Amino acid sequence: MNLLLDTIARYVTLTPEEQERVVSATEFQSYKAKRILLKEGEICLHSYFVIKGILRSYTIDENGAEHVVSFASPGWWIADMYSYLSQRPGQLYIETNEDSEVIMLSKENQERLYDEVPKMERFFRILIENSLVANQQRLIDNLSFTAEARYDKFTKKHPDLIHCLPQKQIASYIGVTPEFFSKMKARLLKK
Amino acid sequence: MNLLLDTIARYVTLTPEEQERVVSATEFQSYKAKRILLKEGEICLHSYFVIKGILRSYTIDENGAEHVVSFASPGWWIADMYSYLSQRPGQLYIETNEDSEVIMLSKENQERLYDEVPKMERFFRILIENSLVANQQRLIDNLSFTAEARYDKFTKKHPDLIHCLPQKQIASYIGVTPEFFSKMKARLLKK
């Protein structure tokens, strides 16, 4: 449970009472591997802060192809932001990759927290700023780099994830098919 | 000058004194068409709220190709978010498309505003949430849709912009070359 408070402490300083309010606004939960927490068309009622394991979010397009939107390892949040913020049906799936533990925060409780503990509004503001920057960078990378360069960037940025994710998920994240990814990897080994 | 206060009023309610603080934290500026406000390698000192005209942000990749990251028409903000938030050299250019008027807000003044007028922290939090959602959607669209579908979405989402942007900028925004864009448009006309 401390991972959350430690993460918050990196951005804002909470009093013990404020920490208590944060804790009581959240809910602990653990899930088996391959458990789907959210499906397309559902409303994303919680955002998840990962304590243990790995979650991922993805869409399935009209041809049935899966596109990974994000991975979340311990210390990171995951949600269908559109659906969570608007409380309307979204397009994302959220699924555990392995046995996982999360802390759940509902939209209501988050809004209540903003009023009770204004520092939490700052905390989340900064978190979202960081997501926005990362996301924008990923967009730029997709527009201007080759698949090989994107893979290279991914391995450097997430050296830990490389080993515990199935290749097809990495392929999907960088935006290529598993077949092409496999071919590309073989090509890279020859160098 | 009222466009800014009106926009803010859509999300939070400010007292007259708070409005005054907002106004005095900002600075008005007008620019001729094709004026570059920010270059790659520079620090983005301000974020710009557009009153009149159109601005755009873009990167230039290693092959010299331009990639439009965003357009801003009246009522919208634009900045190199990475550089603005971190106050480090960024990779984006920001340029006026036409004669334009903007309201400028520096990072310092924005942070001061957060403390003086906490509602402004909420305002910007919501704004950034919206950007994040839009940006994530654009990423998904790039991964799962064809260029034609992305163009179609763009025309529906920004019917106003279609007519006042050079085609090559629209092509760049949706992620294709001007030549392919031209071919695609001709193809669409035949239907």
Place this chain on the structure above:
DNA sequence: GAATACACTTAACCTAGATTAAGAAATAAA
């Protein structure tokens, strides 16, 4: 521990979109 499903590889062939090049239209500049 056989059976089934799933992840990964390889290879032949295919296509959306890129590149190159050259001309036509439109803007701007002089």
Place this chain on the structure above:
DNA sequence: TTTATTTCTTAATCTAGGTTAAGTGTATTC
């Protein structure tokens, strides 16, 4: 009004990455 500069179009050719298909691990299930 002419000249330059930039934008847009068209067409031929090329390529990064997709598709299809078949085969080889490797988990998972019963």
